[in-house]
Amino acid sequence: MAQQPTIESAMTPFPYSVEADAHASSARTMMTQLNIRHLPVREGETLVGVLSDWGLRRAAELGLDVSSGGEARVRDVCSKEVLAVAPEEPLANVLTLMAEKHVETVLVVRNGKLAGIFTVTDACKRYADLLRKPG
Secondary structure, three states: OOOOOEHHHOOEEOOOOEEOOOEHHHHHHHHHHHOOOEEEEEEOOEEEEEEEHHHHHHHHHOOOOOOOOOOOEHHHHOEOOOOEEOOOOEHHHHHHHHHHHOOOEEEEEEOOEEEEEEEHHHHHHHHHHHHHOOO
């Protein structure tokens, strides 16, 4: 039986992250410049959430000032739910968890430290590659 791929084989390694106390506007600028839609949120080395472009848009719709010069902090607009897995977790298990919990982002943690990120976009890319394989 073939060995199942792990989340480590599909994750984006060494992701950018942001401090919970950072201004939401600076995190949004960072995400725009890096062309990313999700940022792990940390307090020191502890992962405490995930900031998404959707979360920033939703916060603005609800009246929080996430514009340049605004006072909203990342902790005010990020999702506090963190789905974290070890790098050796089978990819199929992670995909199942994502579907069951309705989450777009999984953080990959090795020895208590952020090692990678895996998003729904990554899953779509991986599935497209699989479909393109002959046979």
